[in-house]
Amino acid sequence: MYQYNLIDQAIVDARVTQFAEQMRRYLQGALTDEQFAPIRLQNGLYLQRHAPMLRVAIPYGTLSSQQLRKLADISRRYDRGYGHITTRQNIQFNWLEMAEVPKVLGELAQVQMHAIQTSGACVRNTTTDPLAGTVADEAMDPRVVCELVRQWSTLHPEFASLPRKFKIAVTATEVDRAAIEVHDVGIRLKKHAVHGLAFDLWVGGGLGRTPVIGRRLLADLPVAELRNWLTAVLRVYNLAGRRDNKYKARIKILVYAMGLQAFREQVTHRYLSDHDPALRIESGELETLTQIFTRALNPRLESTLPTNAAFTRWFNQNTRPHRTTGYRVVFVSLKRPGTAPGDLTAAQMEAVAALAEQFSASEIRTTHEQNLVLPHVACSDLEALWQALGHHDLAHPNMNLISDSIACPGIDFCSLANAPSLSLAEAIHETFEDLDEQAAIGPLEIKISGCMNACGHHHIGHIGILGVEKKGEPWYQLTIGGRDQKGAVLGQRLGPAIPHDDVVPLIRRLVDLYLAERERGEAFVDYVDRCGIDALKEFSYATH
Amino acid sequence: MPLIDDTGTPRDAVLPVPVDATATFRTVRDAAVLALAFDGPVDGKAFSTAALLRAEGYTGILIGVGPVGLDRLAQGFRVGFDLLEVSDQELQQLQHFHLEPFPFYYQPSTPRKPDLKASA
Numbered sequence: 214m215y216q217y218n219l220i221d222q223a224i225v226d227a228r229v230t231q232f233a234e235q236m237r238r239y240l241q242g243a244l245t246d247e248q249f250a251p252i253r254l255q256n257g258l259y260l261q262r263h264a265p266m267l268r269v270a271i272p273y274g275t276l277s278s279q280q281l282r283k284l285a286d287i288s289r290r291y292d293r294g295y296g297h298i299t300t301r302q303n304i305q306f307n308w309l310e311m312a313e314v315p316k317v318l319g320e321l322a323q324v325q326m327h328a329i330q331t332s333g334a335c336v337r338n339t340t341t342d343p344l345a346g347t348v349a350d351e352a353m354d355p356r357v358v359c360e361l362v363r364q365w366s367t368l369h370p371e372f373a374s375l376p377r378k379f380k381i382a383v384t385a386t387e388v389d390r391a392a393i394e395v396h397d398v399g400i401r402l403k404k405h406a407v408h409g410l411a412f413d414l415w416v417g418g419g420l421g422r423t424p425v426i427g428r429r430l431l432a433d434l435p436v437a438e439l440r441n442w443l444t445a446v447l448r449v450y451n452l453a454g455r456r457d458n459k460y461k462a463r464i465k466i467l468v469y470a471m472g473l474q475a476f477r478e479q480v481t482h483r484y485l486s487d488h489d490p491a492l493r494i495e496s497g498e499l500e501t502l503t504q505i506f507t508r509a510l511n512p513r514l515e516s517t518l519p520t521n522a523a524f525t526r527w528f529n530q531n532t533r534p535h536r537t538t539g540y541r542v543v544f545v546s547l548k549r550p551g552t553a554p555g556d557l558t559a560a561q562m563e564a565v566a567a568l569a570e571q572f573s574a575s576e577i578r579t580t581h582e583q584n585l586v587l588p589h590v591a592c593s594d595l596e597a598l599w600q601a602l603g604h605h606d607l608a609h610p611n612m613n614l615i616s617d618s619i620a621c622p623g624i625d626f627c628s629l630a631n632a633p634s635l636s637l638a639e640a641i642h643e644t645f646e647d648l649d650e651q652a653a654i655g656p657l658e659i660k661i662s663g664c665m666n667a668c669g670h671h672h673i674g675h676i677g678i679l680g681v682e683k684k685g686e687p688w689y690q691l692t693i694g695g696r697d698q699k700g701a702v703l704g705q706r707l708g709p710a711i712p713h714d715d716v717v718p719l720i721r722r723l724v725d726l727y728l729a730e731r732e733r734g735e736a737f738v739d740y741v742d743r744c745g746i747d748a749l750k751e752f753s754y755a756t757h
Numbered sequence: 758m759p760l761i762d763d764t765g766t767p768r769d770a771v772l773p774v775p776v777d778a779t780a781t782f783r784t785v786r787d788a789a790v791l792a793l794a795f796d797g798p799v800d801g802k803a804f805s806t807a808a809l810l811r812a813e814g815y816t817g818i819l820i821g822v823g824p825v826g827l828d829r830l831a832q833g834f835r836v837g838f839d840l841l842e843v844s845d846q847e848l849q850q851l852q853h854f855h856l857e858p859f860p861f862y863y864q865p866s867t868p869r870k871p872d873l874k875a876s877a
Contacts (some may be wrong), residue, residue: 214785220863223859223860223861224859224860224861224862224863227859227860228859231859235828236828243850244827245852248798248827248850251798251799251826251828252827252828255828319768334799334801364863365864367863368859368862368863369833369863369864370830370831370833370836370862371801371804371805371808371836371837372801372804372805373799373801373804373828373829373832374799374801374804374826375801411870448805448808448809451802451805452802452805452806456796456797456800458804473791474814486779487812489812583805601839606792616769753763
């Protein structure tokens, strides 16, 4: 794992000191709410419906056991004993006292963590494949590039006040597990005959109230020039992006308004005219970082695995192949009945931290589907790990199944939301609690957002649910057929909004229809493609 | 004459931030002093313009005028401003902030020339 050097630590420590002073002056009344807002936001601090919320960065979703223990400790001492994994692979604490936030940031800095740029109109936490460094077909470990982007973008003097937030995702495999096509900038790393390592640059994707699939801006660029190209993109955006209307301020709107070709010409012009040799990534820098991120594992003989049904179900659903013989990647489900998606208690954090130490080289990943990953588990340890996870209610075998839904905090916590999200996730769990049925249904991703800001990524759910307000009551708009892999697709609107209590029954009927009509081996999302939106719309509303 | 009025608004003599810094540079390359307006305390357009003017080779004095924003003081100097002219009220608040709060940065190629003055 990446370890801070003296410069990293000095920057984070200085930011804590600076923010503590800013907070002190705010609490004394020397700064107004308006003056303090951009300051606190760029330090990850929101004022939510009930209390201040702190979003802590987990760069590229990689955590150590020590860091997870500290998060548990903070949640217990400063919050209400739990944390919430977000769709940007970060963690949020929802019940902090404002005055204690500087102390929390100070404690985070002790374990090389921070909340810098987890909010505000700046470059946010760069996300990537949670399986990075474990899969055989990746061009390189994408976290190497993520770390370079993290350093380049942290407290960048030119890009700290962009028109709007700016999200970057990186993938290094053909199967895109980082959803790069729905990010402001997506980077697809690949091997290249001339450059050795190259990348395709995608731009202008995003969800929110104007969902857009990103487009490939440039292809086959040498990785050595990544920072210069990113600088060029950000400069064009910073200079020409709209600031008069925050709903028109994301880069996707600029790309649409200019046209892809004109945007490409401007970016290329900036790259050529502003090229900075100091931004070039030298091969030694790449090699050093690659070594840091590489986990050397000794291949092991394949073990004989238990044959009991419960273990087999968990193994099939929650583990994936590892590139090193004798190892598996283990998903830890944070989608259990009675719990908000992505939530885990302090005790569970401590348990996972200990299990990672024992079984996974002290390394944990967070996923944008709001689960955890133990990336390097020997097959011979799987049974013991499964049993230990089960003791902490963390062995629910539902990865990618209907109960593995993504949900934003919704109106229960978020001051922007129109409608509850968590209660729907819970109702889905209750309706589809039979694990045999979930397995029979197969992959079906439900994503729930409590408002148009789409923090629950509903546009790319196989079934997407959007909370809207109708005469003061929460109603829900369903979309269907969205996805973020194998070529991202935005879901199509199924029909008019429906009341809260009608949502899960409609999903039940759609699933039953799918089970009755699917062809052999046909996944739900493929069935939706085959049926077409019109037929499903008619079915959904004819009997509603 | 101050470049900023009593309300903190840049006067007409100050250039609005141009989108095309290269074209602007051709016009102003020999000017001894150039003032750029901040459109607001969270508007970063002038920061890119300043960085580009410096990258193009502008060597005169570059002044940022208007509400710089409390958290952006050091950033302004790092992108190439020599001087920031703000309202008296903002200056009082800025004086409590360190000009150089960070001992290091990840962006070594940005210039750093701090100075700050009040408009009055």
